[in-house]
Amino acid sequence: xxxxxxxxxxxxxxxxxxxxxxxxxxxxxxxxxxxxxxxxxxxxxxxxxxxxxxxxxxxxxxxxxxxxxxxxxxxxxxxxxxxxxxxxxxxxxxxxxxxxxxxxxxxxxxxxxxxxxxxxxxxxxxxxxxxxxxxxxxxxxxxxxxxxxxxxxxxxxxxxxxxxxxxxxxxxxxxxxxxxxxxxxxxxxxxxxxxxxxxxxxxxxxxxxxxxxxxxxxxxxxxxxxxxxxxxxxxxxxxxxxxxxxxxxxxxxxxxxxxxxxxxxxxxxxxxxxxxxxxxxxxxxxxxxxxxxxxxxxxxxxxxxxxxxxxxxxxxxxxxxxxxxxxxxxxxxxxxxxxxxxxxxxxxxxxxxxxxxxxxxxxxxxxxxxxxxxxxxxxxxxxxxxxxxxxxxxxxxxxxxxxxxxxxxxxxxxxxxxxxxxxxxxxxxxxxxxxxxxxxxxxxxxxxxxxxxxxxxxxxxxxxxxxxxxxxxxxxxxxxxxxxxxxxxxxxxxxxxxxxxxxxxxxxxxxxxxxxxxxxxxxxxxxxxxxxxxxxxxxxxxxxxxxxxxxxxxxxxxxxxxxxxxxxxxxxxxxxxxxxxxxxxxxxxxxxxxxxxxxxxxxxxxxxxxxxx
Numbered sequence: 001x002x003x004x005x006x007x008x009x010x011x012x013x014x015x016x017x018x019x020x021x022x023x024x025x026x027x028x029x030x031x032x033x034x035x036x037x038x039x040x041x042x043x044x045x046x047x048x049x050x051x052x053x054x055x056x057x058x059x060x061x062x063x064x065x066x067x068x069x070x071x072x073x074x075x076x077x078x079x080x081x082x083x084x085x086x087x088x089x090x091x092x093x094x095x096x097x098x099x100x101x102x103x104x105x106x107x108x109x110x111x112x113x114x115x116x117x118x119x120x121x122x123x124x125x126x127x128x129x130x131x132x133x134x135x136x137x138x139x140x141x142x143x144x145x146x147x148x149x150x151x152x153x154x155x156x157x158x159x160x161x162x163x164x165x166x167x168x169x170x171x172x173x174x175x176x177x178x179x180x181x182x183x184x185x186x187x188x189x190x191x192x193x194x195x196x197x198x199x200x201x202x203x204x205x206x207x208x209x210x211x212x213x214x215x216x217x218x219x220x221x222x223x224x225x226x227x228x229x230x231x232x233x234x235x236x237x238x239x240x241x242x243x244x245x246x247x248x249x250x251x252x253x254x255x256x257x258x259x260x261x262x263x264x265x266x267x268x269x270x271x272x273x274x275x276x277x278x279x280x281x282x283x284x285x286x287x288x289x290x291x292x293x294x295x296x297x298x299x300x301x302x303x304x305x306x307x308x309x310x311x312x313x314x315x316x317x318x319x320x321x322x323x324x325x326x327x328x329x330x331x332x333x334x335x336x337x338x339x340x341x342x343x344x345x346x347x348x349x350x351x352x353x354x355x356x357x358x359x360x361x362x363x364x365x366x367x368x369x370x371x372x373x374x375x376x377x378x379x380x381x382x383x384x385x386x387x388x389x390x391x392x393x394x395x396x397x398x399x400x401x402x403x404x405x406x407x408x409x410x411x412x413x414x415x416x417x418x419x420x421x422x423x424x425x426x427x428x429x430x431x432x433x434x435x436x437x438x439x440x441x442x443x444x445x446x447x448x449x450x451x452x453x454x455x456x457x458x459x460x461x462x463x464x465x466x467x468x469x470x471x472x473x474x475x476x477x478x479x480x481x482x483x484x485x486x487x488x489x490x491x492x493x494x495x496x497x498x499x500x501x502x503x504x505x506x507x508x509x510x511x512x513x514x515x516x517x518x519x520x521x522x523x524x525x526x527x528x529x530x531x532x533x534x535x536x537x538x539x540x541x542x543x544x545x546x547x548x549x550x551x552x553x554x555x556x557x558x559x560x561x562x563x564x565x566x567x568x569x570x571x572x573x574x575x576x577x578x579x580x581x582x583x584x585x586x587x588x589x590x591x592x593x594x595x596x597x598x599x600x601x602x603x604x605x606x607x608x609x610x611x612x613x
Contacts, residue, residue, distance in 0.1 A: 061168040062149070064093055066232070066479075070171075077146050082135035083169065084146040087118075091147070094156055095174070100145060107138070107145050109152070112177050116155060118147055127155050159481040172481050179487050180209040182234040184227070185521045186220035186472075198514045205508040206494045208487075214521070228253060233477040235488050239287055240472045250286055254475040255485060258285045263486070264493040266500065287473030288492060290523035291499050295538035297367075297465030298427040299358055300344075301436070304450040306333035306424050317456045318362060318392060321425075325401045328424035343401035345423035347414040352569060355414060355427050356393060356406075358465065363389035363457045367466030367545040379602055381568055382589050388457065390585060394576045407573055421447065430531045431524070453537040464538040466545060495522060564601065568592075 062070045062085070070085075070093045077084040087107050091098040096109040096116075105120035117126040123137040132151070139146055149169070153160050157175035162168075173180060203210050213234065215223050221240060227233045237254075261268040267288045274289050300321065306328055307314065315321040325343025327333065333341055346355025352369070353360060361367060364385030371378055380386055396402055403409065403417065417423040419439045428436065433449050440447035454462040476488055498505045499522045505515050571588040574580040592598050 061166075063168055063170045065173045066170065074142065074144055076149075077139075077141055079139070079146075080136040082151075083149040084136070084139070085149045086141075087145045087147045090149060090152060094152065094158070094171070096152075096156075107147065109147075111156075114156060114176060116152065118145070120145060125151070157483070159483050172484070175483055175487060178203075178207060178209050179484065179491075180211060181206075181236065181488060181491050182211045182213075183236040183474075184213045184215065184220075184224065184234045185238040185474075186215055186240060198510070198517050201509050201514060202495060202498075205498060206491050208491050212521075228477070231479065233479055235476065235480050235484070236474050236492065237477060238472055239475050251284075252478070254286045254477055255480065256284050256286060257288070257476065257489070260486070260489055261285065264489050266493045266496040267489065270496065287475035288496075289473045291496065291519075292467055292523045293535045294467055295464055295535050296429050296431075297358075297467040298355070298429055298432075299465035300425050300452045300455070301428045301433040301449050302452060303328070303333070303424040304448040305446055307450075309333050309335075314450060315452065316454065316462070317458075319458065321452075321455065322392070322396065322401075325396065325425060326399070329399075329401050333424065334421060340422060342403055342417065342423045343396065344425040345403060345414045345417040346406060346426055347409050347411045348407055348569070348573070349411075352565060353393075353572065355411065358427050358455075359393055360386050360389040361465070361545075362455045362463045363392070363460070365457075365460050365463055365545060372546045377602075382593055385457070387582070387585065387589075390572055390575055391582065394578070394582075397576055398578065407577065430534060434531075451534050453534060454541050454543070462541050462543065463545065464541050464543045466543075499524060564598065 060076060062072075062076075064070055070089060072086050072089045074086045087100065087109075088098050091107075091109045094111075096111045099108045099110075100106075101108070107118040107120075109116045109118075113128075115126075115128055118134075118138045119125075120140060121137050123134045125132045125134055125138075132155070134148055134151055136148070138148075149171075150160050153171045159172040161170045161172075163170065199210050199212055202208075211234075220238070224233075224237060224239075227237075257267075261271060270289045270291065271285055273294055300315075302315070302324065304314075307324060310324075310327045310331065310333070312324050312327060313320065315324055328341055329343045332338070348354040348356065357369075360369075360380065364371070364380040364383050366373075366380050366385075369380055371380055393402075397404075397406075403414075406414065415426065415436070418426045418436050421440055421444060426436075428451070430451055433451050437447065437449040440449070454464045456462045474492060476485060480488055495518075498508055498510065499515075499518050502515070505518070510518065571580075571585060575582060575585045
């Protein structure tokens with residue numbers, strides 16, 4: 001398929017915005033801005049009032065890589081406003097081999113790619129044979145040579161920071177040679193098997209040391225919040241969606257990656273493709289989207305073998321789809337002589353129509369609830385297309401084309417109807433369709449599923465599924481130093497290149513299982529020829545719809561959004577289930593448009609853009 005399609009991904013990237021039905025998971029308190037500013041300041045000597053070569057009388061700790069304190073056999077010394085430390089304790093803690101030649105008055109510190117030679121009473125040192133200026137001469141104190149702490153750490157490509165409140169020095173990790181990348185991601189439990197081999201291959205392919213923590217299911221968000229609240233996040237954190245944190249909190253927790261993307265082509269491509277189908281009011285990029293085509297949203301996947309039974313065409317309009325659903329429900333497509341099949345299956349979610357949201361999108365010609373039309377931000381809830389979608393779903397429910405209990409079943413129960421061969425249509429991603437087809441073929445080898453490319457409502461244009469803002473993204477916490485940030489992004493860029501290209505993955509020694517594991521963590525943009533053909537066809541359809549990525553303002557705003565979504569859901573279901581007439585929905589929409597609090601809420605979610613009337 002085209003490279004453009006093969007490399008696309010969409011996700012909740014622009015984290016200054018959030019999904020309209022906000023997650024209820026508690027979040028850590030914001031970091032006070034004055035502490036954030038202080039933490040970003042360069043090291044300043046805390047001992048300006050101390051005389052030269054005076055021991056540090058106050059308790060002073062030196063932390064290494066945010067985890068352990070360096071233990072010195074003698075006190076630290078301040079000379080010319082610089083910290084000097086006993087040579088062996090410091091050098092060995094930083095991984096050097098330290099040698100003291102007393103006769104020559106020289107200290108030699110050596111590690112993989114760096115050798116430093118100090119000479120007692122000299123303010124010069126040799127670093128890999130090149131002369132370097134020291135802040136003060138190397139001295140003996142009680143017979144022990146002392147070397148400048150900052151100089152040694154920075155020659156080892158480590159960042160040094162000073163915490164005046166706690167009177168401590170922090171030495172970061174070495175960026176000289178292979179860099180350790182710590183990463184946390186959410187993945188299904190089956191991904192654990194075989195990942196050790198893949199980690200080793202990724203280390204070889206990227207030139208880094210990789211520590212990947214895989215956390216399954218609902219536990220991931222809880223673990224991520226704990227790590228962030230403790231101030232000990234990994235270098236790369238998966239943000240599952242854009243509903244978790246407010247814009248202010250995101251800015252204090254994660255790097256704005258916007259200025260850096262130009263240097264990392266694979267990461268920039270993912271963001272660019274997402275932005276073609278999603279509009280952000282903030283405009284900043286706080287995360288790199290998972291690899292996923294913007295056209296691989298959940299959209300109807302239909303039983304092709306059932307269509308063939310009745311010689312029906314693959315539906316391209318909502319009328320053709322409805323006719324196919326009638327045949328699946330009323331004409332015994334599996335030939336077992338029983339009236340036990342349904343036209344479609346799906347489940348609603350906590351605040352919307354869930355597995356049936358695609359119906360609203362088709363009738364509204366939009367990619368999601370919040371959209372951009374003629375340059376205006378709109379909430380499609382109040383659009384005529386939503387009214388038409390509800391009438392279509394009402395008719396399908398009244399005719400028995402969907403399960404009578406769909407409002408109360410969960411997603412797994414709804415999916416089971418497809419797995420058991422009892423339903424002819426459900427909304428799925430391409431990967432979910434492949435997995436479902438495999439399960440069907442275990443008992444019925446002739447079963448075949450076909451993903452629909454697009455659907456058209458009466459008088460409308462062809463609509464394809466969009467996924468912008470729904471997949472998740474990799475963000476880099478502020479605790480990662482400015483010096484390490486480019487190395488972290490270079491690692492991600494290389495991994496994305498491997499995940500995008502089968503040839504690149506094979507060249508790096510990744511087998512089929514490795515690539516499946518890689519896709520489980522970083523996503524994929526189509527891997528089978530059939531999937532690629534569907535994605536290309538959806539791209540070629542030229543659908544101009546865009547999703548407006550909203551943004552959280554504060555917890556009260558999120559709670560208001562949840563309450564509003566629940567009210568909207570209840571009004572929709574009452575009509576679809578036949579409890580109220582369509583006039584009741586019209587009345588609800590009119591009241592909603594006149595509600596000042598709703599207009600205020602919508603204005604906040606769209607970044608102050610005037611909502612469409």
